[in-house]
Each structure stands twice: as C-alpha cells, then as structure tokens.
Amino acid sequence: MGMGPDPSWMFDFAGTVIPIFLVVMIGIVAVSAGRGLLQWSRNNSSPMLTIPACIISKRYEIKQQASQEEGGSSRASTLYYLTYEAESGTRMEFKVEGSEYGMSAEGDRGLLTYQGTRYYGFQRYPHYSTAE
Incomplete structure (x- = not known):
C-alpha cells in the first residue's frame, strides 16, 4: 500500500x-x-410581402463587451428595433440600421416589406401638415 x-x-x-x-x-x-x-x-x-403598416414602437439595445487587454477598455454596440402593426392588428418587430431608426417616428404609416423574419424596408406615406 x-x-x-x-x-x-x-x-x-x-x-x-x-x-x-x-x-x-x-x-x-x-x-x-x-x-x-x-x-x-x-x-x-415564405413569400415576400408588402403591406400597409404603422410604426408603434422603437427600442434599442446596447451590448457592451469587455476587452481582454490590460487597459481594461470595453467596446459597445447598439442594436436598433422597430415594431410595426399591420392593419390586421398583427405586430412584428425587426432589427433595423441606426440611420433608419433615427429617421423613424412612432405613428409613421407606410408600406412594410418583409419575408418571414427578414426586414427589407419601410416606405413612408407622405405626411402633410394641416397647420397654416
């Protein structure tokens, strides 16, 4: 032993x-x-669809990643999302580019083009002011 x-x-x-x-x-x-x-x-x-829709919500998500270097710096990225509501009441959320997110406002109406979960774009209807 x-x-x-x-x-x-x-x-x-x-x-x-x-x-x-x-x-x-x-x-x-x-x-x-x-x-x-x-x-x-x-x-x-899935078929590619273009339907009338309205932007009902905007949100963003910040993802932060710590660096492995000695300096202790970190890197952040931002993801942007728009939620659309079709005339039927169906809601769909898509990830969009920052520039499109910035140009969008809740209440915008237009034509949404998508295929399954793929977002292809949103063509806004012209909005004319009634103020004189």
Whole structure:
C-alpha cells in the first residue's frame, strides 16, 4: 500500500467527465446551428410581402463587451428595433440600421416589406401638415 492520496480518481475524471462535457458542448453547437438553418429555410420559403403598416414602437439595445487587454477598455454596440402593426392588428418587430431608426417616428404609416423574419424596408406615406 502506497503513501498519499489515491491517484486513480484522475483517470476516472479524464475518462468520463471530459468526454461527457465535450458531447454536451457539441450538442449545444449542433442545436444552435440547426435552429439557424431552420429559420433561414423558413424565411426562404415564405413569400415576400408588402403591406400597409404603422410604426408603434422603437427600442434599442446596447451590448457592451469587455476587452481582454490590460487597459481594461470595453467596446459597445447598439442594436436598433422597430415594431410595426399591420392593419390586421398583427405586430412584428425587426432589427433595423441606426440611420433608419433615427429617421423613424412612432405613428409613421407606410408600406412594410418583409419575408418571414427578414426586414427589407419601410416606405413612408407622405405626411402633410394641416397647420397654416
């Protein structure tokens, strides 16, 4: 009988826990890729529609990422979203570019063009002031 702790636990850990961890990680990546591929396929099979709609909401999301460098700096990016309501009452939210977000206002009416979850644009109706 030897002195000190039993080193056989190390072989059990390497032989069981690490392979299980790798299988779980590969499974997560596969499921994520499968979801993306399924959404892409659904979008491709959906018709491209242009419908009358109204912008009912605007929102943005700031994502901040810490840098791995010694300086401790971070990087932020902003995602912009517009929510549209069709004449039927259906609401749809799409990610848009910052310039389009800035030019949009709640209450704008126009023609929304989309395909599944893909946003293609919003053509505003002309708005004329009634003030004299």
